[in-house]
Amino acid sequence: MTSDSRARVLARIRAAVADAPEAPDVTRAYLPRHTADNPGGLLDLLHENLADYRAHVHRTPPDGVADLVARLLDERGARSVVVPPGLPEEWLAAAGAERRGDEPRLTPHELDGIDAVVTGCALAIAETGTIVLDGGLGQGRRALTLVPDLHVCVVRAPEQVVASVPEALPRLDPTRPLTWISGPSATSDIELDRVEGVHGPRTLEVILVTGP
Amino acid sequence: MPAFPEAARAAIGDPTLRANLRHATHTIRDKRARAVAELDDWAELRQAGKEIKDRTLRHLDTYLLQLEEAVTAAGGTVHWATDAAEANRIVTELVRATGETEVVKVKSMATQEIGLNEHLEAEGIAAYETDLAELIVQLGEDRPSHILVPAIHRNRAEIRDIFREKMGSWGRPAPEGLSDTPAELAEAARLHLREKFLRAKVGISGANFMVAETGTLVVVESEGNGRMCLTLPETLISVVGVEKVVPGWRDLEVFLQTLPRSSTAERMNPYTSMWTGTRDDDGPSAFHLVLLDNGRTGALADEVGRQALRCIRCSACLNVCPVYERAGGHAYGSVYPGPIGAILTPQLRGTASEVDASLPYASSLCGACYEVCPVAIDIPEVLVHLRERVASEGGKGHRLERAAVKAASWVLDRPAALAAGQHLASATRALHPKRLPGPGARQWSEHRNLPELPAEPFRDWWKKNRT
Numbered sequence: 046m047t048s049d050s051r052a053r054v055l056a057r058i059r060a061a062v063a064d065a066p067e068a069p070d071v072t073r074a075y076l077p078r079h080t081a082d083n084p085g086g087l088l089d090l091l092h093e094n095l096a097d098y099r100a101h102v103h104r105t106p107p108d109g110v111a112d113l114v115a116r117l118l119d120e121r122g123a124r125s126v127v128v129p130p131g132l133p134e135e136w137l138a139a140a141g142a143e144r145r146g147d148e149p150r151l152t153p154h155e156l157d158g159i160d161a162v163v164t165g166c167a168l169a170i171a172e173t174g175t176i177v178l179d180g181g182l183g184q185g186r187r188a189l190t191l192v193p194d195l196h197v198c199v200v201r202a203p204e205q206v207v208a209s210v211p212e213a214l215p216r217l218d219p220t221r222p223l224t225w226i227s228g229p230s231a232t233s234d235i236e237l238d239r240v241e242g243v244h245g246p247r248t249l250e251v252i253l254v255t256g257p
Numbered sequence: 258m259p260a261f262p263e264a265a266r267a268a269i270g271d272p273t274l275r276a277n278l279r280h281a282t283h284t285i286r287d288k289r290a291r292a293v294a295e296l297d298d299w300a301e302l303r304q305a306g307k308e309i310k311d312r313t314l315r316h317l318d319t320y321l322l323q324l325e326e327a328v329t330a331a332g333g334t335v336h337w338a339t340d341a342a343e344a345n346r347i348v349t350e351l352v353r354a355t356g357e358t359e360v361v362k363v364k365s366m367a368t369q370e371i372g373l374n375e376h377l378e379a380e381g382i383a384a385y386e387t388d389l390a391e392l393i394v395q396l397g398e399d400r401p402s403h404i405l406v407p408a409i410h411r412n413r414a415e416i417r418d419i420f421r422e423k424m425g426s427w428g429r430p431a432p433e434g435l436s437d438t439p440a441e442l443a444e445a446a447r448l449h450l451r452e453k454f455l456r457a458k459v460g461i462s463g464a465n466f467m468v469a470e471t472g473t474l475v476v477v478e479s480e481g482n483g484r485m486c487l488t489l490p491e492t493l494i495s496v497v498g499v500e501k502v503v504p505g506w507r508d509l510e511v512f513l514q515t516l517p518r519s520s521t522a523e524r525m526n527p528y529t530s531m532w533t534g535t536r537d538d539d540g541p542s543a544f545h546l547v548l549l550d551n552g553r554t555g556a557l558a559d560e561v562g563r564q565a566l567r568c569i570r571c572s573a574c575l576n577v578c579p580v581y582e583r584a585g586g587h588a589y590g591s592v593y594p595g596p597i598g599a600i601l602t603p604q605l606r607g608t609a610s611e612v613d614a615s616l617p618y619a620s621s622l623c624g625a626c627y628e629v630c631p632v633a634i635d636i637p638e639v640l641v642h643l644r645e646r647v648a649s650e651g652g653k654g655h656r657l658e659r660a661a662v663k664a665a666s667w668v669l670d671r672p673a674a675l676a677a678g679q680h681l682a683s684a685t686r687a688l689h690p691k692r693l694p695g696p697g698a699r700q701w702s703e704h705r706n707l708p709e710l711p712a713e714p715f716r717d718w719w720k721k722n723r724t
Contacts, residue, residue, distance in 0.1 A: 051337040054499065057554035058318045065560065068315035071308040075301035075511070094524060153455045153489050173517075173525035186539035187488040187530070191481060211510040219471040219506050220331065222488075222539050225529035230481040233521065234390035234406055235413050235439040236277075237284050243389060243443050244450065245481025245528060 327472025331534020
């Protein structure tokens with residue numbers, strides 16, 4: 046009976062620590078960030094760290110997003126693309142690929158037949174080269190950025206870029222499903238040789254949108 | 258299961274295994290040192306990690322109850338398991354209730370610890386490991402030998418052979434003409450597993466962290482197989498040790514900096530998934546959390562040993578350990594190998610069996626494991642503490658060791674006796690056996706090479722050459 050087990054585990058814990066000294070409060074003497082507060086430098090660092098983990102990084106002003114998205118889909122031979130709910134329409138305005146919405150929800154098999162996905166993000170972390178998705182507008186549910194082989198992710202700088210992990214967490218809502226992405230899917234399980242693309246998207250294209 | 262010395266001897270005699278291990282551990286340890294050096298506040302992060310875990314353990318009951326409430330409020334169901342048998346029973350019943358006979362699995366130390374796959378198989382449920390290394394281990398009917406890279410003991414040619422021979426009997430066979438390049442092998446795994454991901458109705462995982470305050474579970478991984486198992490199935494079952502809870506959302510800022518750098522030596526691992534209960538519009542519609550004791554509360558009661566429960570399973574201690582590097586993971590006879598395994602396993606399982614009693618001795622006490630531990634577990638301290646426990650439980654080997662030390666003290670206190678002994682030893686050098694005779698002593702030298710004696714005592718040499 047699991048309710049008995051609950052009582053038993055809790056009783057064992059209480060007995061185990063009954064004589065233990067009180068644990069002190071946590072001292073948080075570590076740094077909130079490791080880089081200077083400079084938006085331009087932060088963007089460069091994000092760019093560098095994303096590229097270091099084999100993401101392909103591009104920069105464009107807002108009016109260049111549509112052409113860039115179209116070019117990237119084209120270059121990767123993507124003939125179909127999933128469009129998450131709430132994705133700004135203009136981002137796909139120039140794309141020739143067939144668009145697939147997620148309403149009604151695509152089955153895993155349907156998703157497997159689609160070449161690419163284009164999304165926004167919740168934020169990006171410069172020091173670690175990480176993009177965080179929270180299922181908000183323009184991002185879709187987690188499967189959309191997982192099953193197709195090409196993920197094109199648009200980051201709006203500077204407002205979506207934070208320096209560090211300690212700066213990222215307070216801006217995220219833990220009740221939302223969160224996916225942190227640092228470069229494309231990778232494995233080092235065979236003689237520690239890094240191979241990109243095992244089960245997640247093999248290609249991650251990140252577009253950093255700068256300017257007004 | 259043989260005791261550590263017997264198991265290690267086989268590994269030490271296998272040159273392929275030793276080469277694979279040496280390459281792997283040295284590569285990761287060098288990369289780790291560089292990744293850690295990037296952060297000037299590493300010492301402070303390490304201290305904070307230690308303090309967060311100590312505080313959690315001191316009030317573990319409070320945090321588990323808070324976690325249970327938060328997970329339940331978010332639509333999940335929490336189960337409690339006192340031991341492996343109970344956890345296996347709970348998971349089996351949950352899978353049965355879905356009507357399914359196969360599950361996909363995220364790499365999880367907790368489910369390996371309880372032997373979940375074997376139990377499910379006996380109950381007629383197929384459990385597919387989806388981490389590449391775990392797949393290699395499963396197809397090869399092998400055992401994992403490292404916490405982070407379980408197939409570290411296999412080289413690419415061995416892996417190709419396993420894929421060619423075994424993939425077909427588990428599902429999609431390996432492609433024709435499969436070579437041994439890592440890229441082709443990874444692609445073969447991708448194709449083999451994708452059909453399983455797409456049809457899976459039940460996923461089983463562990464978790465790296467559980468946040469008491471919010472009910473959020475966290476899985477860090479690289480390949481995306483974790484994301485597949487956590488998001489595509491309709492039912493998700495997570496089996497997690499009670500010590501994996503952390504009090505607050507903010508605490509993740511410490512561990513998400515220290516865990517990736519300590520384990521894979523990356524600034525951040527490619528994928529981290531966080532979920533809180535269930536959601537109508539995303540992911541599994543049913544979520545079950547099985548909280549596992551299985552010896553953890555016993556370890557918690559030991560005031561020296563309880564620090565082992567701080568472990569975040571980064572495996573940095575394995576990669577710097579001279580004993581692990583030579584003996585390999587299998588010699589430890591447990592899913593937790595290396596220095597952390599040497600202190601965790603005897604605490605979780607007790608020291609009654611020969612293998613568990615031998616584990617606290619599977620170390621040279623060099624202290625490298627403590628240096629690299631991101632939550633500052635003083636592994637050498639716990640090893641010595643556990644040796645005391647094993648010794649106090651008796652055994653003739655230990656009595657003989659004490660007798661030998663007593664005899665040595667007598668000789669060393671008497672210079673004339675020492676000099677005479679040394680001359681005698683040098684003069685009879687050619688006659689010395691390679692093994693010590695007698696009960697206890699023979700066992701000792703079975704696993705150790707006796708040092709060769711010099712042609713003359715050092716004191717004589719010094720007198721001749723330096724005075």
